[in-house]
Amino acid sequence: MDKKLTLRYDKIGDILYIDTCPPYPAQESEELGDEIIARLNPISSNVENLEILFFSQRPEPLNLLELPISTALRVAG
Template sequence: MAAKLTVEYDRVGDILYINKCSPYAEQESAEIEYGIVARLNPVTEEIENLEVMFFSKRFQESNVFELPIMADLHLSVKA
């Protein structure tokens, strides 16, 4: 079963969090680009969480913000 995405923004830390699940201790972490950390499932190596540091600065520098990942998005509930 696929998980819904949650997006949270920490204004104090200026970090954008994109989550498929809550982070947990067993996840592996990898900086996939400067200031972008992916948290990976330790078994499948699937990205489960992303942390984008300096988000407001990145967004102010350009009206387009791209993540160095590919996504396969689907509706969580059929209409």
């Protein structure tokens, strides 16, 4: 089953959340560097969520952000 990608921004915490599912307690966390936290499936170790800390303070130009993950994007339908 394909998962939808959800983006949420917490203005108070200045965190961008990128989710393929709601976070849950059994997920494992791993810091990827550059203030990016990956939440992993405890069985498959697949990345299910990303938390990008201090999102609004990312360097210019255009707040460019490169994530250390690979993905295949398709239109859900």
